[in-house]
Amino acid sequence: MNDLSSIQAVRGMHDIAGDRMEQLVRMESFARDLFFLYAYQEIRTPHLESLVLFERALGQTTDIVEKEMFVLKDRGERLLVLRPEGTAGIVRSYIENDLDKKSVIAKFFYMGSMYRAERPQAGRLREFNQIGSEYFGNNAPSADAETIELACKLLETIGIQNVQVQLNSIGCSECRPNYQRVLLDFLMKFKDQLCSDCIKRMDRNPLRALDCKIDRDKLEAAPSSLDTLCLACKDHHLELEAFLKMISLEYKIVPHLVRGLDYYNRTVFEIYSPGKDGSQDALAAGGRYDTLTQQLGGALVPAVGFAMGVERVLNLLEQTKASQSETKKREGVFLIALGKETFAKSFQTLNFLRSKGFKTNSLLNHQSLKSQMRFADGLGARFCLIIGEDEIKNDQVTLKDLEQKSQTLIPSSMLLQELAKIQ
Ligand SMILES: [Zn+2]
Ligand SMILES: [Zn+2]
Structure with a gap:
């Protein structure tokens, strides 16, 4: 099949x-x-x-x-x-x-x-x-x-x-042979009542009988290994x-x-x-x-x-x-690039952030801002870094803090500083 x-x-x-x-x-x-x-x-x-x-x-x-x-x-x-x-x-x-x-x-x-x-x-x-x-x-x-x-x-x-x-x-x-002997004597008394596995164990390895879940009650009075x-x-x-x-x-x-x-x-x-x-x-x-x-x-x-x-x-x-009550801490950056023209620059930024030790994720596809934001939220990201055509033109980025629910437009050169404040 x-x-x-x-x-x-x-x-x-x-x-x-x-x-x-x-x-x-x-x-x-x-x-x-x-x-x-x-x-x-x-x-x-x-x-x-x-x-x-x-x-x-x-x-x-x-x-x-x-x-x-x-x-x-x-x-x-x-x-x-x-x-x-x-x-x-x-x-x-x-x-x-x-x-x-x-x-x-x-x-x-x-x-x-x-x-x-x-x-x-x-x-x-x-x-x-x-x-x-x-x-x-x-x-x-x-x-x-x-x-x-x-x-x-x-x-x-x-x-x-x-x-x-x-x-x-x-x-x-x-x-241990002494204990096995004493234990065997004890088991012999119950021979008719023990499960078939235990009967086999009596011949081969009587200690195993003490692990038996079926005969547990009968073995409660078994001798202690500490005495021998x-x-x-x-x-x-x-x-x-x-x-x-x-x-x-x-x-x-x-x-x-x-x-x-x-x-x-x-x-x-x-x-x-x-x-x-x-x-x-x-x-x-x-x-x-x-x-x-x-x-x-x-x-x-x-x-x-x-x-x-x-x-x-x-x-x-x-x-x-x-x-269970432990709530997960938000962490990392989710980069949202808006429009094909922003993808190359965004890809560079993505690599830059990772090289600086920031956990960063991105799709770089054509999904809407709203749907990417939802995705970032679901992932538990701390920040959304939004790069649109205007941002690239002005050498800026939009940083949205998903925990504080705040949003700022900052010069690209300030990005590391801003992220480092929190991380
Ligand atoms: Zn010994
Ligand atoms: Zn048994």
């Missing part, structure tokens, strides 16, 4: 434009400033990575790897994946650049699209944006504390106040708590918080907006992943990171009154 009129965006994928795009750019710019303050460097990794990277990094039994990845083949029949998350690619890059060999301390931040082949539904997109950080080479609990504080600060800077931090420790490869921590993990967790208390960062210990990815150890956390109603997704989440570099073929380098869901935050900002 060649019906071009029916071409639409792919289901679950969205254009970002208009006010929402402006919000996104603002958010990214706040994030950049903040990350630089914490001495993080920006990194961009490819959107396409090899399938095996995510299988090894996220774990074969995770929901993402089992059913949520966009997998495709290149012409050489190699299996590629549109990245479902940001961490695996950055760890790959860290190893590929030999930073792991010297256990280099490196702090990266990233922003960009991630992809999940999920069934599109409210709040779930197939392409979505994340902003996140990864901190390599520091196993001290202060790095966890910095990451959690940074994530909260980012949300706060963007305009979300009083966020709630949920915190847990899931132990390490030494002590080894001494080193316990110390790490207590030190982290001490750091958070030191900066008065409020958090809540949630003993069943495990996160849906296999690479985490010790610290895991999620951050919610105030008034969380249970069905809501976390705005940001993260944790420590001290063995991921080794899992991906590098040396053992401790690391900790977080990622924030950009669309979730944008949706929340749109819901809050503060961002």
